[in-house]
Amino acid sequence: MNDGARTTVSIYEEFGVEPIINAVGWVTRLGGYVMDDVVISAMAQAAKHSVDMTELQAAASKVISEITGAEAGLVTSGAAAGLLLATAACVTGADPSKMARLPETEGMRNTVIVPRSHRNLYDHAVRTAGVRLIEVGLSDRFSGAGNRDCEPWEIEAAITKDTAAILYVATPWARPSLDQVVEIGRRRGVPVIVDAAAQLPPATNLQAFIAAGADLVAFSGGKAIGGPQSSGILCGRRDLIEAAALQMLDLDVVDELWLPPKQYIDRSGIHGVPPHGIGRPCKVGKEEIVGLLVALRQFVKRDEKDAVEAWSGLTRELHAQVEGIAGCTVRIATSKWGADVLELTFPGDDAGKRAAAVARELQTGKPAIVADLSKLYEGVIRINPYCLRPEQVRIIAGRLRRIVN
Numbered sequence: 541m542n543d544g545a546r547t548t549v550s551i552y553e554e555f556g557v558e559p560i561i562n563a564v565g566w567v568t569r570l571g572g573y574v575m576d577d578v579v580i581s582a583m584a585q586a587a588k589h590s591v592d593m594t595e596l597q598a599a600a601s602k603v604i605s606e607i608t609g610a611e612a613g614l615v616t617s618g619a620a621a622g623l624l625l626a627t628a629a630c631v632t633g634a635d636p637s638k639m640a641r642l643p644e645t646e647g648m649r650n651t652v653i654v655p656r657s658h659r660n661l662y663d664h665a666v667r668t669a670g671v672r673l674i675e676v677g678l679s680d681r682f683s684g685a686g687n688r689d690c691e692p693w694e695i696e697a698a699i700t701k702d703t704a705a706i707l708y709v710a711t712p713w714a715r716p717s718l719d720q721v722v723e724i725g726r727r728r729g730v731p732v733i734v735d736a737a738a739q740l741p742p743a744t745n746l747q748a749f750i751a752a753g754a755d756l757v758a759f760s761g762g763k764a765i766g767g768p769q770s771s772g773i774l775c776g777r778r779d780l781i782e783a784a785a786l787q788m789l790d791l792d793v794v795d796e797l798w799l800p801p802k803q804y805i806d807r808s809g810i811h812g813v814p815p816h817g818i819g820r821p822c823k824v825g826k827e828e829i830v831g832l833l834v835a836l837r838q839f840v841k842r843d844e845k846d847a848v849e850a851w852s853g854l855t856r857e858l859h860a861q862v863e864g865i866a867g868c869t870v871r872i873a874t875s876k877w878g879a880d881v882l883e884l885t886f887p888g889d890d891a892g893k894r895a896a897a898v899a900r901e902l903q904t905g906k907p908a909i910v911a912d913l914s915k916l917y918e919g920v921i922r923i924n925p926y927c928l929r930p931e932q933v934r935i936i937a938g939r940l941r942r943i944v945n
């Protein structure tokens with residue numbers, strides 16, 4: 541699955557950086573997922589020729605439409621860039637004079653409604669477009685005070701003439717349901733933007749949020765899809781994708797020779813060549829666009845059960861090698877992406893501290909082993925298999941047996 545990684549070690553050595561053993565998964569701070577040789581080769585081929593970037597994005601749009609069921613699509617430099625571009629599109633539409641003014645949004649629709657329980661560190665990307673977030677609902681079920689979260693009527697009551705969009709962060713536990721939010725958005729003419737960055741697998745989610753009626757959906761390309769780390773997908777309504785593309789593409793062209801493919805960008809509805817937009821710093825290269833498309837096609841073609849089984853196999857092997865270790869309880873759990881993961885649970889009142897100390901030793905050893913600390917405060921360290929190579933299982937087991945006793 542990740543044979544490419546072995547050949548890239550020497551290039552890191554050349555720069556004095558030692559690759560880590562990634563027991564977290566396709567997270568950005570550890571470089572995202574590893575890429576398949578087919579994707580790497582496609583990027584290398586793409587790098588050798590010049591192309592018109594608007595034409596390439598128009599071609600990407602067709603592939604993304606086929607796979608997601610959306611009217612149109614855009615390859616972005618990540619899901620966060622997709623959120624910025626989606627918001628900018630909802631604020632300006634296809635109006636170049638509004639595009640030119642961002643992030644100043646006075647006099648435009650410049651607020652975005654978000655259920656308070658959906659707030660997260662990535663929504664800075666939404667605010668970057670120049671909008672203010674309007675939080676609604678009280679997530680009592682998370683504070684422990686009760687069962688309620690944001691109610692649909694709270695979203696509807698917050699809509700004003702300034703509302704540019706509703707932001708919805710998709711998770712299996714998100715409330716209200718996307719159906720309820722889309723129903724309000726449709727009825728009140730407010731687009732719904734879905735952050736679905738990490739909702740893959742299952743691959744069926746590539747279509748699910750569009751099918752539910754979301755106007756724009758953002759996915760990461762560098763997480764489970766296995767595309768370039770700095771890639772993502774924004775898909776959805778044709779007019780909004782057009783407005784998003786216009787605010788990312790480099791448009792250093794003379795009016796007479798601005799000839800974008802009509803099915804992607806319809807000049808007749810745009811009163812001049814837009815300036816470089818708020819998304820211009822989020823540019824994607826031709827290599828990333830091609831790499832993302834090839835990775836996306838592979839991702840939807842593969843047998844998901846086989847992939848989950850291969851990951852689970854690594855976890856079972858690791859479990860067999862560390863079972864009976866003193867100092868913590870070892871068990872197999874299921875991760876949110878379906879595969880088995882190993883959980884080390886530490887005992888005692890200071891379990892969190894002990895878990896942190898072990899994680900620190902793993903990480904500061906050689907090679908560094910970076911573990912999943914999402915349950916650290918329950919005294920649990922997780923070893924996720926998603927980015928592990930088979931030969932790394934033995935290294936992790938050896939280190940754990942040495943450290944935890």
Ligand SMILES: *Cc1c(COP(=O)(O)O)cnc(C)c1O
Nearest residue numbers: 568618619620662737738760772
């Ligand atoms: C990872 C993530 C992002 C950012 O995705 P990038 O592709 O790295 O830009 C945004 N939102 C959520 C919920 C994420 O998990």
